[in-house]
Amino acid sequence: MTKPINLALLGCGFASRLHGKTLRHFKGEVRPFFASRDLARAEEYNRRFGGAGAFGSYEAALDSPDVDAVLVATPPDSHLELALRALDAGKDVIVEKPPFLRASDFDVVEQARARSGRRVFVAENYFYKPLVRRLRELLADGAIGEPRILAINALKRQDTGDWRDREEVAGGGALFEGGIHWVNFMANLGMDVAATHGFRPGARGGPERTMVAVFEYQGGAVGTLYYSWEIDAPLKGLRLSKIFGTKGSITFESNGLFLLVRGTRKRLAIPEPADLLGYRGMFQDFFGALRTGTEPAFTLAHARKDMELLEEIYRTAERP
Numbered sequence: 001m002t003k004p005i006n007l008a009l010l011g012c013g014f015a016s017r018l019h020g021k022t023l024r025h026f027k028g029e030v031r032p033f034f035a036s037r038d039l040a041r042a043e044e045y046n047r048r049f050g051g052a053g054a055f056g057s058y059e060a061a062l063d064s065p066d067v068d069a070v071l072v073a074t075p076p077d078s079h080l081e082l083a084l085r086a087l088d089a090g091k092d093v094i095v096e097k098p099p100f101l102r103a104s105d106f107d108v109v110e111q112a113r114a115r116s117g118r119r120v121f122v123a124e125n126y127f128y129k130p131l132v133r134r135l136r137e138l139l140a141d142g143a144i145g146e147p148r149i150l151a152i153n154a155l156k157r158q159d160t161g162d163w164r165d166r167e168e169v170a171g172g173g174a175l176f177e178g179g180i181h182w183v184n185f186m187a188n189l190g191m192d193v194a195a196t197h198g199f200r201p202g203a204r205g206g207p208e209r210t211m212v213a214v215f216e217y218q219g220g221a222v223g224t225l226y227y228s229w230e231i232d233a234p235l236k237g238l239r240l241s242k243i244f245g246t247k248g249s250i251t252f253e254s255n256g257l258f259l260l261v262r263g264t265r266k267r268l269a270i271p272e273p274a275d276l277l278g279y280r281g282m283f284q285d286f287f288g289a290l291r292t293g294t295e296p297a298f299t300l301a302h303a304r305k306d307m308e309l310l311e312e313i314y315r316t317a318e319r320p
Contacts, residue, residue: 005290006052007094008033008061010082011074012045015096019071020049022279029287035061058082062089069290071123072096075163076171080105087116092290094121098180101171103307106300121286121296122303126181127188128278128285130271131256135243136190138250144263145247147191150215150223153239153254154182158229165207173207176310179227183213183313184306186225192218196309198317213313 007023007030009016016034023032031052036042039056046054055061061070062085069092072082080100086093087109099122100106113120126132139147158178163169170177175198187193199212210228217223233239239254248263256276261267275281282298289296 002291004029004031005287006031006033006066006068007071008035008055008064008067008069008091009045009071009073010035010058010061011072012036012038012041013073015073016045016071018277018279019073020045020051022283024050025280026283026287030283033061033064033067062086062091067091069094069119075169076101076177077169080108083109083120084112087112087118087120090116090118092119092121094123094286096123097184097303098171098176098307098310099303100307103304103311106304106307110300119290120300121289122298122300123282124181124184124298124303124306125278125282126184127298127302128275128281129185129256130275130278130281131252131259132185132188132278134259134269134271135250135252136188138261139190139243139245142247142264143261144243144245144249146219147217147221147243147245149244150186150189150221150242151244152182152186152223152225152241153233154179154225154227155231155239156229156233156237157231160229167207170207172310172314173211174209174229175211175213175227175313178229179211179213179225180306180310182225182227183310184302186213186215186223187306187309188302191221193309194218196312196316198313198315200317208317211313211317 033053034042034045034051035055035058042054070086071094072079073096076098079095083093083095164177193215195216197214200208201210209230213225215223241252241254243250250261252259256271258270285296
């Protein structure tokens with residue numbers, strides 16, 4: 001058997017709770033450690049998720065010879081610094097989304113990665129969602145003819161009251177901190193994005209909580225993403241989205257609970273409910289890449305493209 005990967009999660013918040021649960025499926029392959037500026041909190045997470053150890057600071061985890069790789073799950077304003085320090089310490093790095101505050105930060109990371117000889121991954125679980133994989137297959141197979149219109153509903157009410165309300169820490173508003181996953185969704189359906197445009201409804205001032213983003217695709221399709229943290233989603237959060245083509249349409253629950261195809265033939269599908277959010281598939285790909293030295297399906301180039309699209313959405317949303 002190969003040696004387990006010793007992975008230290010930096011930051012003990014919501015993201016590390018999700019990852020702690022997912023990593024239980026990789027028992028024997030990965031040994032998780034938990035690091036926080038509060039040792040008691042790190043020890044609590046270590047007990048809760050069956051970890052291999054706890055650290056009372058990020059520096060202690062980075063300096064530990066027992067740690068092979070780190071997962072940066074702190075607020076976005078600290079991602080670049082921690083990723084660079086981890087590379088300098090000889091650790092492989094997984095960075096939560098949004099990975100960095102600017103697309104240009106990838107240049108600095110690439111240089112540090114080349115110097116260290118270590119690997120850097122961006123934890124974009126939406127790329128690995130069974131729903132997204134199924135949509136890619138259907139569109140590639142021509143199940144609804146040529147795609148023409150995409151209407152994606154990502155509206156919800158999300159209360160924050162934490163660092164997400166501070167633009168200098170979060171990097172931006174709702175679309176930047178949470179909606180970047182949906183930008184990835186729109187960019188990875190198998191159609192190349194030609195241009196993006198942002199529209200900010202409501203009053204200006206402070207981080208936005210609602211954004212409408214329009215995507216123009218090579219080939220002529222147009223997609224609209226509706227993203228919000230202040231608009232209730234009915235039916236306990238269930239939201240319907242739709243893709244219209246020249247020979248039919250695909251209706252799906254936005255999170256991936258089901259999809260209905262009305263096209264060259266009708267079909268109803270439930271895409272892999274055991275990994276609805278794609279975390280298991282993401283980690284399986286990353287850990288395989290670490291063991292074999294191969295590239296993951298979601299590369300740094302993909303992640304940079306998402307950031308560039310996001311910056312263009314914000315830039316155009318601020319036009320007079």
